[in-house]
Amino acid sequence: MMDWTDRHCRFFHRLLSPSAWLYTEMVTAGAVIHGDCERLLGFDKAEQPVALQLGGSDPRELAEAAKIGAEYGYDEINLNCGCPSDRVQRGKFGACLMAEPDLVAECVAAMREVVSVPVTVKCRIGIDDSEDYEFLEAFIQKQVAAGCNTFFIHARKAWLKGLSPKENREIPPLRYDVAERLKKEYPHLQIHLNGGVRTAAHVSALFDIFDGVMIGREFYENPYLLAEIEKVQTGAELPARHDVITSMADYIDSQQITAHAATRHMLGLFKGLKGARRWRQFLSQSPLRLETNGNILRKTLESLHGLA
Numbered sequence: 671m672m673d674w675t676d677r678h679c680r681f682f683h684r685l686l687s688p689s690a691w692l693y694t695e696m697v698t699a700g701a702v703i704h705g706d707c708e709r710l711l712g713f714d715k716a717e718q719p720v721a722l723q724l725g726g727s728d729p730r731e732l733a734e735a736a737k738i739g740a741e742y743g744y745d746e747i748n749l750n751c752g753c754p755s756d757r758v759q760r761g762k763f764g765a766c767l768m769a770e771p772d773l774v775a776e777c778v779a780a781m782r783e784v785v786s787v788p789v790t791v792k793c794r795i796g797i798d799d800s801e802d803y804e805f806l807e808a809f810i811q812k813q814v815a816a817g818c819n820t821f822f823i824h825a826r827k828a829w830l831k832g833l834s835p836k837e838n839r840e841i842p843p844l845r846y847d848v849a850e851r852l853k854k855e856y857p858h859l860q861i862h863l864n865g866g867v868r869t870a871a872h873v874s875a876l877f878d879i880f881d882g883v884m885i886g887r888e889f890y891e892n893p894y895l896l897a898e899i900e901k902v903q904t905g906a907e908l909p910a911r912h913d914v915i916t917s918m919a920d921y922i923d924s925q926q927i928t929a930h931a932a933t934r935h936m937l938g939l940f941k942g943l944k945g946a947r948r949w950r951q952f953l954s955q956s957p958l959r960l961e962t963n964g965n966i967l968r969k970t971l972e973s974l975h976g977l978a
Contacts, residue, residue: 765793
C-alpha cells in the first residue's frame with residue numbers, strides 16, 4: 671500500500687472503524703533512519719492501534735528503524751515479506767525474502783531485541799515454483815524460532831518475474847486451504863488471512879478459521895466496508911457518511927493540509943450508491959489541490975445534498 675495508506679488515509683479509516691488495527695504503507699528501514707521521520711512516521715493518536723510496516727533485509731537497519739518506530743508510539747512492527755514489485759526486489763525486501771528464511775529470522779530477532787511491542791511478519795504462501803505447503807511451513811518455523819508468533823498470510827504465491835504487482839494480486843490462484851492448514855497444524859500461532867476478501871459476510875466466515883483478516887486495496891476503493899465489518903463484528907452503529915465527511919473537514923483544518931491530501935483517500939466513500947460518480951468528480955476538481963481548509967468538503971455536502 672505504498673503511497674496509499676498515509677496518515678490522512680488512516681485517520682479517515684479510523685472514523686469508519688473504531689476497533690480495526692491500521693497499518694502504515696510500507697516504509698523502508700533506510701528511509702526511517704536517514705529520512706524525515708516526522709513526515710514518514712508522524713501520526714494522530716486517534717489512529718491507534720496502528721502498526722508500522724517496514725521493508726528491508728539488513729538486521730541492524732531494521733532494528734534501528736523498529737526502535738525509532740516504537741519510540742514514535744507504534745503498537746506493532748510488521749516486516750513485509752509479501753510485496754513482489756521489481757522496485758522492492760531491487761532493494762532486496764518484500765516477497766523475495768521468502769527465499770531467505772534464515773535472513774528474515776535474523777531480522778525478526780534483531781527487531782525483537784530492541785522493541786517491546788510485537789514484531790510480526792506479512793508473507794505469501796510461496797514464490798515462483800516454491801508454493802508447496804512445506805515451503806511455507808519451513809519459512810514460518812524459522813520465524814517462530816526467532817520469536818515471531820503472528821503472521822499475515824496473503825493466500826497467493828508471488829511470481830517474482832514476469833508479472834506486475836497488480837497481476838500478482840489477481841493471476842496466482844487464491845489458496846485459502848494452505849493458510850487454513852497452517853492454522854490447524856499450528857493453533858498456537860496467530861494467523862491472519864489476506865487476499866480476495868470483499869464483504870463483511872466473508873470476513874465473518876473467515877473468523878471461524880483464522881485469528882484475523884487483513885484487507886488492503888478493497889478498503890481503499892470501498893472504505894465504507896470498514897464500517898460494515900465493524901457493525902457485524904462489534905454491533906456498532908454504522909456511521910453516517912455526512913458525519914464522517916464533516917469530521918474530515920475539521921481534520922483538514924486542524925492539520926493545515928491541502929484538502930486534496932485528505933480527499934484523495936475518500937473517493938470511494940459512496941461506492942455502489944447513486945451519486946457516487948458526482949462525488950468522485952467533485953473531489954477530483956483541480957481547486958482541491960490548492961484549497962487549504964475543510965470548507966471545500968462542507969460546500970461539497972451542500973451541493974450534493976442527499977448523497978450523505
